[in-house]
Each structure stands twice: as structure tokens, then as C-alpha cells.
Amino acid sequence: MSSTEVMECVSDYVLPGLAEIEAAAKLVYQHMPPTPQYSWPLINQRAGAEVWVKHENHTPVGAFKVRGGIVYMDWLRRERPAVKTVVSATRGNHGQSMAYAGVRQGIRVVIVVPHGNSREKNRAMRALGAELIEHGEDFQAASDHAVALAAEHGWHRVPSYDPRLVTGVATYALEMFRACPPLETVYVPIGMGSGVCGTIAVRNALGLRTKVVGVVSSLAPAYALSVAAGRVVEHAVTTAIADGVACSKPDVRALAAIQAGADRIVEVNDAEVEAAMRAYFADTHNVAEGAGAIGLAALLKDGGAGGSRVGTILCGGNVDSDVFAGVLGRAVKE
Structure with missing residues (x-):
């Protein structure tokens, strides 16, 4: 560009x-x-x-991201009520945000993380209700996989910037x-x-x-x-x-x-x-x-x-x- x-x-x-x-x-x-x-x-x-x-x-969730997750999931519940599953990629804090806010709205949250991601962030996301998938060696590879999963399953893709x-x-x-x-x-x-x-x-x-x-x-x-x-x-x-x-x-x-x-x-x-x-x-x-x-x-x-x-x-x-x-x-x- x-x-x-x-x-x-x-x-x-x-x-x-x-x-x-x-x-x-x-x-x-x-x-x-x-x-x-x-x-x-x-x-x-x-x-x-x-x-x-x-x-x-x-x-x-120990990070600023939760604020955006709360606002995004509230919008999703009001404007896209048919959405039952969301998918996103993260190194940790964005995923915790999605899990914290999404589960409270009754939405299934699938998070893609790269291999070797923070173990404690992974544990926190699971504890908040997220389903984790490990894919790729860095964030970009995880993000590309999240896009592919959304297309394959018809899930709503939550971007990292919105x-x-x-x-x-x-x-x-x-x-x-x-x-x-x-x-x-x-x-x-x-x-x-x-x-x-x-x-x-x-x-x-x-x-x-x-x-x-x-x-x-x-x-x-x-x-x-x-x-x-x-x-x-x-x-x-x-x-x-x-x-x-x-x-x-x-x-x-x-x-x-x-x-x-x-x-x-x-x-x-x-x-x-x-x-x-x-x-x-x-x-x-x-x-x-x-x-x-x-x-x-x-x-x-x-x-x-x-x-x-x-x-x-x-x-x-x-x-x-x-x-x-x-x-x-x-x-x-x-």
C-alpha cells in the first residue's frame, strides 16, 4: 500500500x-x-x-485489552445475535479479553496461539472459557489460521484491530x-x-x-x-x-x-x-x-x-x- x-x-x-x-x-x-x-x-x-x-x-485479566473485548462482544450480541462461535488469534491478552467478554455473552470462543506461546497466558485463557488451538511459529501464522478456520466453519472472525x-x-x-x-x-x-x-x-x-x-x-x-x-x-x-x-x-x-x-x-x-x-x-x-x-x-x-x-x-x-x-x-x- x-x-x-x-x-x-x-x-x-x-x-x-x-x-x-x-x-x-x-x-x-x-x-x-x-x-x-x-x-x-x-x-x-x-x-x-x-x-x-x-x-x-x-x-x-491483568491487561488493557479486556475493555475492547467487553465493547466488541456487547456489539456482537446486539448486532449479530446469530453468531454462536468466534475465533481470533493472540499471544495472550487479546485472547483473554475475548474469552472474558464472550463467555459472559454465551458465545463460544476459539483462540489460536502460536506454538511456544506463554504457558501461563494459555492457562488463563482456558480458565476463562476459551478453547485453544496451537498453530504456527508466530502471531501472523496463528492469525492466518484463524482466518482459515472462520472461512471453513462459518465462525465469526474477531480481528486484532477494530x-x-x-x-x-x-x-x-x-x-x-x-x-x-x-x-x-x-x-x-x-x-x-x-x-x-x-x-x-x-x-x-x-x-x-x-x-x-x-x-x-x-x-x-x-x-x-x-x-x-x-x-x-x-x-x-x-x-x-x-x-x-x-x-x-x-x-x-x-x-x-x-x-x-x-x-x-x-x-x-x-x-x-x-x-x-x-x-x-x-x-x-x-x-x-x-x-x-x-x-x-x-x-x-x-x-x-x-x-x-x-x-x-x-x-x-x-x-x-x-x-x-x-x-x-x-x-x-x-
């Missing part, structure tokens, strides 16, 4: 407005309370700035921007793009001047490359720790919204992500998965470029015990 075609998507694809997001928030709060946002003194000292952390690791998912997850940004003092910059992880697009939507809807900085792994750089090129650029994923942002093929609608609304993209490597995971645990005693810590990693790498009052999203805490133990065990004097 060319840069012209991407920019055409900007005009075709409209991010949700304030009324839509507030309506989504009312629906979300039927299932969970707002999550907290704290400014931790030790994080502030480490960053040399006033840092506000949005704790999406405190949702019922306007309804964006509207749902935007509710965390609404909470954050309304609860925090004015933020100069907010650092938001980019997986498939719903979180950063939801943040941009709320920033725009509230008329704020806050800069939104998207964060990717340097070992999963597809969105960074795509923003730089002005078109969708696919790239292999090799990150060993940030599986929640392991995107190899960006969504063109998300790319268009990011190009229009994000200030810039910051890339961080696995060592920087692991250091941020240790920082969260040492300074706040919160567990962050790799994708959950990637925003803090970028904030720290930025060295004050974001300003004196900044925010970031701890978007998930679902990391396998042995993986987290290894991260802590690799601690050096930081």
Missing part, C-alpha cells in the same frame, strides 16, 4: 469521539472499576520527571487524562495499535496538547518502519521478551491514525525492556510483562525529551513466572 493510499485511510477511518468513548466507559464499568494512575516517587527519581503510570495491569476495540480501550485514556494533571507527553506501547489509537482519540476529543509517543520493540519494528515509509511495511519479529507488541504486519487503519496523531515513534531493545520490568518491580512492586514495561523503557531512554510531567501505560502484567524470574535474575546495578 502506498503512502497516498494510507493517507486516504485517514479520511475514511474516523477515530471514536467523546460521546462514543463515554458510552463505552459506562459499559466497561458494569464489569470492572476504573484502574488507578499513580505517580511513584522512585520512578520519578529514576526518570528525572513527574511520571504518571496508568495501571492497566489491574483489570480483571474500531470497537479502539473505542473500548480508549476508556483507559479517558480515565488517565481526566485524573492526572496536564501531561506534556504520554508513552504508549504499540502492538496492533488499539491502545495508541484510543489514546490519540481521547487526546483529540478532549482538545489536549499532550504529545502521544508510540513505542515499539526494535526487534518488532514493523510500525516504526511503516510510519517512516508512509505505507505498510512488514518485518519479522525476533523479540524474546515483548511478545505483546510482536506485530509483523501493521493494520492500515491504525497506521493512518498513528501517522496523523502521534508525535513520533521510539524503539527500545529487549535489554531496555527488561530493565524497565525490573524498575517497575523495584520501584512500585508491580509486575509488568515485556509489553507492559515498554512504555517506561522508552520514557527512560528519552532522557527527559518528553518534558517534566509525562505519562505511560503499564498495559499488562501477564508474564510467565520463569520468564520474570529470569529477568529479575539478570539484574545489574541500575
